[in-house]
Amino acid sequence: MHDLLLIGGITSEMRARLERRFRIHALNMLDDDALSALGGQITHVATNGHDGVPARVMAALPNLQMVACYGVGYDAIDTDSCVARGIPVSHTPDVLNAEVATTAVMLMLACYRNLVSDDAYVRAGRWAQEGSAPLSRSADRRKVGLVGMGRIGQEIARKLSVFDAEISYHSRTPKDVPYQYCPNLVDMAQEADVLIVITPGGAATRHLVNGRVLDALGPEGTLINVARGSVVDEEALVAALQEGRLGWAGLDVFEAEPQVPEALLGMSNVVLLPHAGSATVETRRAMGALVVDNLLAHLDDGTLLTPVPECRHLLP
Ligand code: NAP
Numbered sequence: 001m002h003d004l005l006l007i008g009g010i011t012s013e014m015r016a017r018l019e020r021r022f023r024i025h026a027l028n029m030l031d032d033d034a035l036s037a038l039g040g041q042i043t044h045v046a047t048n049g050h051d052g053v054p055a056r057v058m059a060a061l062p063n064l065q066m067v068a069c070y071g072v073g074y075d076a077i078d079t080d081s082c083v084a085r086g087i088p089v090s091h092t093p094d095v096l097n098a099e100v101a102t103t104a105v106m107l108m109l110a111c112y113r114n115l116v117s118d119d120a121y122v123r124a125g126r127w128a129q130e131g132s133a134p135l136s137r138s139a140d141r142r143k144v145g146l147v148g149m150g151r152i153g154q155e156i157a158r159k160l161s162v163f164d165a166e167i168s169y170h171s172r173t174p175k176d177v178p179y180q181y182c183p184n185l186v187d188m189a190q191e192a193d194v195l196i197v198i199t200p201g202g203a204a205t206r207h208l209v210n211g212r213v214l215d216a217l218g219p220e221g222t223l224i225n226v227a228r229g230s231v232v233d234e235e236a237l238v239a240a241l242q243e244g245r246l247g248w249a250g251l252d253v254f255e256a257e258p259q260v261p262e263a264l265l266g267m268s269n270v271v272l273l274p275h276a277g278s279a280t281v282e283t284r285r286a287m288g289a290l291v292v293d294n295l296l297a298h299l300d301d302g303t304l305l306t307p308v309p310e311c312r313h314l315l316p
């Protein structure tokens, strides 16, 4: 048996498989003394894209051999420190592409068709009292700019073909895809009806979508963010929505989760989700299976099925 430190939650299916090979220790049940007493025994960590592995926890685990992330985005994990210590990190790419793409499309449709505000209109009895709700806008044939054209971005583009979207994209390098590449994000925002943000988080993308990008998108424009809260300058976003310089926003992620800016809560032109992009039973099952498969592969022969790119050179 090995000792696994668990940061955040796992499903009962994951726990059942892991318990056959690991003694599981939940970080939230350990105070600092208990963590330092146990730290030397821990060989594996299972965490998620939100909690990562705090520096004080890394420092308390001198014999750590591997970190498994329950999510594709691993910006919360200090991979440089892991690599410097020879510790490989796994994540869960691809198995959530379709789900997160559905979430992005769902947010876009909800913004265009007033889904949430019309629902509130009916529930408040306003249909019967005041008559039909204001007209919404068509989501068909829109110019959609994807900020990020990786695994999930490509799936979003594919799903949007049903709505006859005209797709362009921005990333640091062009991809082998049949969409227009825009090296300049402000120029892309100027042309687009909708921006959908689906890059990794972290320092390289912090506030990539800033006030200039939002102003270029404009009062008729819609911003969808299913990437990380850090990619969008949230203060600039709130100000742009409040001042009518941006039309609509559909947000799954926020800068200080689970805190959501108070100002957004009262806006009817905003749709808010609790970082639920991949949060279905089916997709979490697939992600959970991949987390466990990576941990067991590492125990069996030191390999990982889906290592993060930065640590591939550490593996056999
Ligand atoms: P991926 O395949 O690595 O694609 C990332 C894309 O972002 C690539 O097109 C990349 O192109 C671009 N990019 C990276 N850095 C950039 C930068 N500095 N400026 C502009 N573009 C940049 O990743 P993925 O699997 O599609 O996942 C993307 C992200 O979605 C994850 O990292 C995670 O943060 C987020 N996510 C959120 C949820 C949710 O629940 N809301 C669920 C899953 C994933 P270049 O490298 O050429 O720039």
Ligand code: 8YV
Binding pocket: 048, 049, 050, 070, 071, 072, 073, 074, 096, 275, 277, 278
């Ligand atoms: C998870 C995500 O909810 O995969 C990601 O990058 O953001 C989501 O699928 C997150 O990792 C927390 O587990």
